[in-house]
Amino acid sequence: MISQISWRSKTYLVRHKPFPHISVSSNKELHGWWPGKRECTSERLLINPYSGCSINCRFCYARSFPGWFQLFRKYGVVVVAEDFDIRVGEQLDSIDVASCGYLSPVTDPFQPLNEKFQLSEKIIAQFVKRNIPIEFITKARVPEIVLEMMVENRHNFGQISILTPDENLRKILVPQGASTSDLFENLNRMSRKGIFAVVRIDPVFPFITDEKTHLQEIVMRAQDCGVKHIVASVLDIPVATRYEVLNWIRENFGYDIYEKYKNLYTERIGNYFHACLDYRLMIFEYLRELADKYKMTFALCMEYKLEGKKVEGLNQYFMSSTNCEGIDIPVYIRKGKKFYPAADCSGNCLNCTNPICGIDDLAMGKPGSKKDWKLKDYRRWSTLLE
Ligand code: SF4
Numbered sequence: 001m002i003s004q005i006s007w008r009s010k011t012y013l014v015r016h017k018p019f020p021h022i023s024v025s026s027n028k029e030l031h032g033w034w035p036g037k038r039e040c041t042s043e044r045l046l047i048n049p050y051s052g053c054s055i056n057c058r059f060c061y062a063r064s065f066p067g068w069f070q071l072f073r074k075y076g077v078v079v080v081a082e083d084f085d086i087r088v089g090e091q092l093d094s095i096d097v098a099s100c101g102y103l104s105p106v107t108d109p110f111q112p113l114n115e116k117f118q119l120s121e122k123i124i125a126q127f128v129k130r131n132i133p134i135e136f137i138t139k140a141r142v143p144e145i146v147l148e149m150m151v152e153n154r155h156n157f158g159q160i161s162i163l164t165p166d167e168n169l170r171k172i173l174v175p176q177g178a179s180t181s182d183l184f185e186n187l188n189r190m191s192r193k194g195i196f197a198v199v200r201i202d203p204v205f206p207f208i209t210d211e212k213t214h215l216q217e218i219v220m221r222a223q224d225c226g227v228k229h230i231v232a233s234v235l236d237i238p239v240a241t242r243y244e245v246l247n248w249i250r251e252n253f254g255y256d257i258y259e260k261y262k263n264l265y266t267e268r269i270g271n272y273f274h275a276c277l278d279y280r281l282m283i284f285e286y287l288r289e290l291a292d293k294y295k296m297t298f299a300l301c302m303e304y305k306l307e308g309k310k311v312e313g314l315n316q317y318f319m320s321s322t323n324c325e326g327i328d329i330p331v332y333i334r335k336g337k338k339f340y341p342a343a344d345c346s347g348n349c350l351n352c353t354n355p356i357c358g359i360d361d362l363a364m365g366k367p368g369s370k371k372d373w374k375l376k377d378y379r380r381w382s383t384l385l386e
């Protein structure tokens with residue numbers, strides 16, 4: 001058990017409960033999507049209070065990320081950005097235009113370690129206080145206080161990842177996540193409070209969680225819980241952690257499945273191996289059929305194919321909603337201490353050519369548009385709007 005860690009010429013004390021972690025002061029800034037093959041239609045303010053995740057899924061792509069994430073991969077230590085909620089509040093006070101906050105694009109906001117620090121609750125409070133919408137994605141139980149705060153704004157919403165209805169499999173795939181019944185209950189609790197609830201079958205594991213009856217069971221149970229939108233993907237394997245992920249598959253699911261994975265994961269796009277396209281299309285066609293049958297909208301998350309050397313998103317063939325997260329959230333503009341939705345904006349900036357919000361940069365439906373925005377851009381737009 002390590003008691004301290006040296007990183008970039010500094011030494012940090014490792015605390016072990018409830019999960020090994022170090023705390024660092026952070027001057028991280030809110031930012032938009034990363035450059036590259038973006039398919040996310042809406043703008044978001046991305047927020048990562050934790051680098052690493054105590055839910056501890058072995059397939060987690062955060063293990064392949066550089067910087068602090070390598071402490072998680074190599075030593076199983078999560079880095080906590082202490083007081084990040086205060087920084088977030090200060091940053092929100094420095095802008096007059098805001099998009100929906102997103103907790104979190106990389107690691108789980110309600111992972112077990114959050115019970116100690118409650119950074120996610122504190123960050124949500126910063127958004128709610130200013131009436132800026134916020135969303136979360138989780139495989140954990142959502143704290144009741146979060147839902148109570150989120151009822152304030154009809155554009156707040158939550159996404160629950162449910163990979164399988166089989167609780168024994170869930171324990172292998174998502175070891176420290178919520179039980180299957182608690183995950184469905186998350187959806188129920190949101191719907192009862194009128195909070196838009198999304199189920200994510202993300203990712204589907206080939207030959208492990210892809211039984212059609214199981215996928216149908218997730219969709220039917222989600223529908224019973226009031227869900228109106230599904231997001232799906234098939235597992236990608238980062239090039240950097242390929243051997244670790246494949247070894248984990250072999251140890252837990254046997255040599256035959258391991259061999260099948262080696263044969264299936266042949267399509268390299270950027271830093272990831274994707275399951276071969278025919279397999280993915282078969283899964284997406286089936287899930288889209290289910291969504292249509294059960295009167296839900298559907299979208300994919302980060303699914304691509306190669307057309308020669310060009311990377312093409314697959315959502316153009318499968319998405320049935322205006323925005324990939326199934327809910328249209330306008331950009332919000334400050335009036336005094338609070339923010340309010342821009343009129344007549346459906347929030348699908350990636351396809352927008354008519355920036356009635358007044359921010360030309362955000363209308364990225366125009367060819368050649370830049371697609372990655374930083375806090376400094378939000379500050380610049382705030383000056384423009386003045
Ligand atoms: S819950 Fe998500 S972020 Fe956390 S370990 Fe699992 S895949 Fe990674």
Ligand code: SF4
Nearest residue numbers: 345349352357362363
């Ligand atoms: S009007 Fe268009 S560019 Fe402006 S926020 Fe809405 S969708 Fe984005």
